Amino acid sequence: MENNNNTQPTYTIPGEFKSAVEGKCPRCRTGNMFAAPLFSLKSKKMHINCPHCGLKFEKEPGYFYVAMYVSYVFVVAELVTACVGTYIITKNLESPWLYLIVAILTAIILAPFNYRYSRVVLMYWLTPTFKFRPEMYGDRGVKS
Numbered sequence: 001m002e003n004n005n006n007t008q009p010t011y012t013i014p015g016e017f018k019s020a021v022e023g024k025c026p027r028c029r030t031g032n033m034f035a036a037p038l039f040s041l042k043s044k045k046m047h048i049n050c051p052h053c054g055l056k057f058e059k060e061p062g063y064f065y066v067a068m069y070v071s072y073v074f075v076v077a078e079l080v081t082a083c084v085g086t087y088i089i090t091k092n093l094e095s096p097w098l099y100l101i102v103a104i105l106t107a108i109i110l111a112p113f114n115y116r117y118s119r120v121v122l123m124y125w126l127t128p129t130f131k132f133r134p135e136m137y138g139d140r141g142v143k144s
């Protein structure tokens, strides 16, 4: 992970987890999957093909429906965390409204995160055909 600012080309290939967090293509770890940053109005816009290596992200029709199951796991984990956190902070066991409001806010605020990272998890860890190919990383994968 050293940052060399000299002219020597350095191929420090980023790790799988770092690439996933940054939303890079699972095959080349160079092109972006999404057209816009996570916290923007267009955060749902996704490239059809990897802008770097050309990998078709939706490898078959309905492929991204599977991401809904991943998203479901995320949401359950977040809601449990948020409600337990609310209880620890407020010690409130009287009002169901408090928990309802916390749950709804959590689901709304984290929706862009869930949408994006459910797809990332699906492509990185649940799709064996999307393997990282080091020969496509960085300048080496540029199509002529």
Ligand SMILES: [Zn+2]
Pocket (backbone or CB within 6 Å): 025, 026, 027, 028, 029, 030, 031, 050, 051, 052, 053, 054, 055
């Ligand atoms: Zn790619």
